[in-house]
Structure formats: C-alpha cells, structure tokens
Amino acid sequence: MIRKxxxxxxxxxxxxxxxxxxxxxxxxxxxxxxxxQYGVEEAVKAGLDNVTxxxxxxxxxxxDHFDISYELEHQIAGTSKExxxxxxRYLIDxxxxxxxxxxxxxxxxxxxxxxxxxxxxxxxxxxxxxxLCFGEDDGVMAQMVKLYNQFRCTIVAIEEVPEDExxxxxxxxxxxxxxxxxxVTDMVEKPSKEEAPSNLxxxxxxxxxxxxxxxxxxxxxxxxxxxxITDAILQQAKEGCVLAYKFKGKRFxxxxxxxxxxxxNFCYQNIYKDPTAE
Ligand code: G1P
Numbered sequence: 141m142i143r144k145x146x147x148x149x150x151x152x153x154x155x156x157x158x159x160x161x162x163x164x165x166x167x168x169x170x171x172x173x174x175x176x177q178y179g180v181e182e183a184v185k186a187g188l189d190n191v192t193x194x195x196x197x198x199x200x201x202x203x204d205h206f207d208i209s210y211e212l213e214h215q216i217a218g219t220s221k222e223x224x225x226x227x228x229r230y231l232i233d234x235x236x237x238x239x240x241x242x243x244x245x246x247x248x249x250x251x252x253x254x255x256x257x258x259x260x261x262x263x264x265x266x267x268x269x270x271x272l273c274f275g276e277d278d279g280v281m282a283q284m285v286k287l288y289n290q291f292r293c294t295i296v297a298i299e300e301v302p303e304d305e306x307x308x309x310x311x312x313x314x315x316x317x318x319x320x321x322x323x324v325t326d327m328v329e330k331p332s333k334e335e336a337p338s339n340l341x342x343x344x345x346x347x348x349x350x351x352x353x354x355x356x357x358x359x360x361x362x363x364x365x366x367x368x369i370t371d372a373i374l375q376q377a378k379e380g381c382v383l384a385y386k387f388k389g390k391r392f393x394x395x396x397x398x399x400x401x402x403x404x405n406f407c408y409q410n411i412y413k414d415p416t417a418e
Contacts, residue, residue: 148251150196247366268344270395310370313337
C-alpha cells in the first residue's frame with residue numbers, strides 16, 4: 141500500500157515575479173483554489189493521505205493553508221459562505237500533513253532526499269504541483285498507484301512533447317511493454333533536441349521505491365549543477381526496473397505563464413463550481 145506523498149515546494153517561482161515575491165508560487169490560484177491544493181486532492185483521491193511538504197523559507201502560507209483558521213471560520217459560520225471552505229476542510233480533517241525544510245536549494249533530487257526522515261522505508265508518490273493534471277476517470281496519481289500495485293517498482297509519468305520542448309524536461313528512452321507503458325532503458329535531464337533519446341517527457345508525477353534515497357545520496361550534481369532525480373532514477377533503471385507511463389488525461393505546465401493561463405481557462409470552463417450556486 142502506498143500511503144505517503146511528497147510535495148517538493150521550496151522553489152522560488154521566478155517566472156511569476158513579482159507575484160511570487162512574498163507568496164509561494166504553489167499558492168497562486170487557478171480560479172479559486174491554490175495550485176497546490178489541486179495536487180493534494182489528486183494524491184488523496186489516490187489513497188495517499190499522508191502528505192509531506194519539503195518547504196523552504198517564505199513558504200509558511202502553505203502550512204497555514206492546510207490548517208484550521210479559527211477566526212475566519214468563526215466569522216463565516218452559519219452563513220452561505222461556509223461552503224467555500226468545504227473542500228479544504230475535508231483535507232484538513234482527513235489528511236496527515238507533515239513539513240520539513242530544504243535549507244539549500246540543491247535540486248529536485250536533493251529536495252526529495254530531504255524528505256527521507258518523513259517518508260522512511262516505503263514506496264511513496266511525488267507530486268510537482270506546477271504540473272496540474274486532470275485524469276480521464278481516475279486522477280493521474282491513482283492511475284499510477286494501480287500500476288505500482290501490479291509491478292512494484294518506480295514509475296514516472298510521461299507525455300509526448302514537441303521536439304523543440306524536450307530541453308525543459310527529463311526525457312526517457314524505453315522499450316514498449318504494452319500500450320502506454322515502457323520499461324526505461326535511459327533517461328536524460330533537459331537534453332538538447334539532438335541529445336534527446338525520444339520526445340517522451342517526464343511530467344511531475346512519480347512513484348518511487350525507497351532505495352531511491354541511497355541512489356540520490358550517490359548521485360553527483362548533474363544538469364545545472366543540481367542533484368537531479370532523473371539521474372538517481374536512471375540508476376534504479378540500470379539495476380532493476382523503472383516504468384514510464386503515458387497517463388490518461390490532461391496536463392498544464394503551471395510553472396509557465398502560458399500554461400497557467402490555459403489551466404485557468406480550462407478549470408473555469410470545466411472544473412470550477414460556484415459553491416454558492418445550488
Ligand atoms: C523537473 C524534473 C524534470 C521533469 C519536470 C516535470 O524539472 O527535473 O525531469 O521533466 O520537473 O515538470 P523542473 O521543471 O523542476 O525544472
């Protein structure tokens with residue numbers, strides 16, 4: 141059983157400055173809900189109700205968001221506005237949240253390793269909240285948990301991207317096992333078009349087996365001088381099995397302004413429900 145999900149949320153969000161000068165980028169709203177809450181809801185729907193944040197300086201608003209706000213709740217108790225808090229109250233009541241801080245930003249691999257004391261010796265999910273995902277039936281993490289229960293190994297979510305965008309992602313090479321599922325034979329972090337082994341890009345959903353922590357410890361800094369999770373997963377792939385899964389659904393790159401606006405329009409038209417409308 142996978143019970144835990146790790147959210148690396150220490151990054152700066154420089155592409156959204158000045159909005160993210162004093163506010164965590166994960167708290168930017170897509171319509172009326174912070175980006176990170178969509179990710180937590182996806183994890184919880186997949187049964188991952190232990191949520192660990194690897195945060196950093198200036199990110200306290202995330203911890204406050206997932207906690208009771210007595211004064212606010214007292215003020216709106218018994219009014220029509222109470223409904224606005226239904227979804228977040230559900231999470232507060234049903235999820236076990238934990239927090240740790242990444243003091244130095246040394247890369248995504250390093251952020252995940254920072255969460256080790258809170259994860260321990262068990263397989264866990266990772267959600268990069270910037271990638272906002274909507275699954276077709278099940279959410280993307282729920283689709284991956286089903287696969288994990290069958291194959292019991294590390295799984296990365298992938299998507300086909302245009303050739304001129306491969307440099308933004310970790311890119312895999314794989315042997316097709318069945319429709320939408322590959323066994324990873326190679327993976328490269330942010331390759332040039334020429335270096336890229338395919339156009340199958342890793343998106344921000346992972347299930348990692350706990351041996352990843354030792355692999356990260358033994359991973360030297362890679363692309364951009366950062367400890368890359370892609371490099372650590374490649375070690376797992378070389379020694380055992382790593383799967384890449386073309387998820388069923390839609391993804392928005394909310395780390396970019398274009399993706400953020402697209403996600404906003406999509407959610408407003410398809411997802412948003414006015415809590416006060418009957
Ligand atoms: C990270 C990973 C990369 C992955 C991407 C997905 O990069 O390092 O392999 O493809 O997330 O969003 P980042 O976007 O943090 O630079």
